[in-house]
Amino acid sequence: MPSLRRVLDARGGKEPVRRPPPSHRHNGPSAPWPWINLHDEVDQVQLESPLPPIPPPCDHSTCDGCWKGYPQSRFPNWTPSQVRRSRIHRAITEYNKAVPSTIYHVDVNDSGFFTDSGKVVTTDETKDDLWNRLINEERPENIRVRALFIENMTGPVLQMLGARYNIEPFFFSSALGWIPSRYEEEVRPNQGDHITITLTFLRTMDHPEASSMHTFPSGSASSTMTSQYDFLSQQVIDTQAPLFLHSSDHFLILDLLAVHLIRSTDGNTIISYHSNDNDSTTSATYLHERIRFAGQSVYWQNIFQKSPDPTFVLLTFIWHAMYAWDESLELLYSHICYIETKVITTSDLELTRELHIIRAHHLHYSALLEDFRKAVDFVRATPNPAMDARPEEERMFSRNLLERECKNLLNEIHRLEMGRRMQDKRLKNVMNLVFSSVNIGDSKRMQQLTEAAVRDSAAMKQIAYLSMVFLPASFVAAIFGMNIKEIVPETHGSLSHYFETAMPLTFLTVWTVMAFQSKHLLGPDVTFWMRLFWPIALARQMLERRKGPAYRLDAPASEWDHKE
Structure with a gap:
């Protein structure tokens, strides 16, 4: 043996037992x-005992x-x-x-x-x-x-x-x-x-x-239990x-x-x-x-x-x-x-x-x-x-x-x-x-993903180029498809009606987009109402930049003194 x-004297395939962590303060x-321990109560009977702490030797x-x-x-x-x-x-x-x-x-x-x-x-x-x-x-x-x-x-x-x-x-x-x-x-x-x-x-x-x-198993680095x-x-x-x-x-x-x-x-x-x-x-x-x-x-x-x-x-x-x-x-x-x-x-x-x-x-x-x-x-x-x-x-x-x-x-x-x-x-x-x-493996995979993205980007560019080829024809087709009397005499709409409707909507769209994007021009601290009137705020800002801090009401006093 x-x-x-x-x-x-192992137990036939069972895992050994776990040992509790030792309490070193009680080792001697x-x-x-x-x-x-700190929160344990002291035995009052032993504390008040009149007997000596060390008993006499016993034969x-x-x-x-x-x-x-x-x-x-x-x-x-x-x-x-x-x-x-x-x-x-x-x-x-x-x-x-x-x-x-x-x-x-x-x-x-x-x-x-x-x-x-x-x-x-x-x-x-x-x-x-x-x-x-x-x-x-x-x-x-x-x-x-x-x-x-x-x-x-x-x-x-x-x-x-x-x-x-x-x-x-x-x-x-x-x-x-x-x-x-x-x-x-x-x-x-x-x-x-x-x-x-x-x-x-x-x-x-x-x-x-x-x-x-x-x-x-072959190809595995660690054991597979x-x-x-x-x-x-x-x-x-x-x-x-x-x-x-x-x-x-x-x-x-x-x-x-x-x-x-x-x-x-x-x-x-x-x-x-x-x-x-x-x-x-x-x-x-x-x-x-x-x-x-x-x-x-x-x-x-x-x-x-x-x-x-x-x-x-x-x-x-x-x-x-x-x-x-x-x-x-x-x-x-x-x-x-x-x-x-x-x-x-x-x-x-x-x-x-x-x-x-x-x-x-x-x-x-x-x-x-x-x-x-x-x-x-x-x-x-x-x-x-x-x-x-x-x-x-x-x-x-x-x-x-x-x-x-x-x-x-x-x-x-x-x-x-x-x-x-x-x-x-x-x-x-x-x-x-x-x-x-x-x-290294992740880098190789990222390189493969980047190459695939480049290939996809080239394909998207080709699609964009094809779209630009057909864009003039699509624009002309849209014009000839308008129901106006200049093209279709039997209709009641006219080219002036088209511009009367399209121009205000285009103006409103441009105004709204500029109102939300004007924070990049006017600064992030500008309020929403000032951005809503962005042409006035933008013109005022350009005027202040041209004239300098002497005409800016919010300019610091040090800049005023320096200007003078």
Whole structure:
């Protein structure tokens, strides 16, 4: 079974789901009002509570299951309304009870070896057994790091992990809401701390039925999908939705990396959250296998053997996102090259829609890469407090090693950003090429229309010339057709009657036409009544022009002085 199929477990031809836009203001405990917006009311009961904001530590031996009240039991400032808005309440109460939750384990010993320590499957009937195991389990002394990969995290599992390891609810709210976050909490000098990394990254997903979902007719620049799966025509500029690349039958989708690292002298624990949307996100089984396989690397084995810092295990999680980014941008580059070849061979204006969609996603990818860079910078700038209890030489060696590996990641992120910028420039070039091709085609059509108009004009001139040839004959025929006694003696009309009727009508017609057209002679500010008496107004205007401004009653005073 290919690795992509195991990661995706795709839903047989259905399009991946759209992710909601993240609320960045609720991404970490540094925000003093978790999940309270400006117009939300403050819980007055919690505000007037006499209890201390920070409850005393719990050893979980006499609390009778404090996990059942998480997060309020450990973080009283998280009121019920805030828990509902953060999606934690829904995760606790509205999970699928028919599907068990599975926790996969990977242990890293003091020698740097990665071993599969099994898995724990829990249901609602066995949740108490899981709690007893969490609070009573004693790790072997040679275990340096234990990584937990949570598949199908149910409400009790979320509460148990949060209460057992005293995890800030922001980790779960950021993971559930796909909110990029990075923060350090519960810092204890010489003992340890908690750090959280939640980031959204780009990855590819091949479509199981993509080859049968569309066709590429000859002479068409863009894919013409069938009416049932017309992805290209249905796509809109929505950067939270998947981007379909018809050239390779792949989607570019958003994936989530949510990791909480507990660094402590008593034992280090990594908790990896995996979304329940198994159709388009990295599964717990896949990442569990990948992290185990990272332990087989000779390069990383040298690091794990020489440094006891658990942060290096966290870096292997981040490298998973790096691989996904590189593969996605590589596929997108191939798609842009494919579009370029289509634009060169044909000028299809429909390509501009797809190009605009890709460019909008490109801008969003820039923001995601910046979040990625900030996450690596955060890891580099947040040393492990537990390492302060180590000898100076060992501490400095681990610190320099961490700096080097973080710099390697930052260099890779910089390379990805440079590649993204190059792709953006090529997109601009392709869009300009499309518009240029369309403009050239329009120019050719306009030239053809102009040539047709010239031909029509020549034909009209020929018709006019023919009319002028027959005009004298028509005029003579009209005269001889008059019923006047000079031509037809039996009639009572005469030539004088003709002129008595024609001359006044001609005079009235000329007067009316001049009255409406005199604005071009008298100016646009002349009233209708002045235009009606246009001969008088025209004669007056000509007289004023001849005599100059001295005789103009409406001339400015400066012109009068100048005339004198």
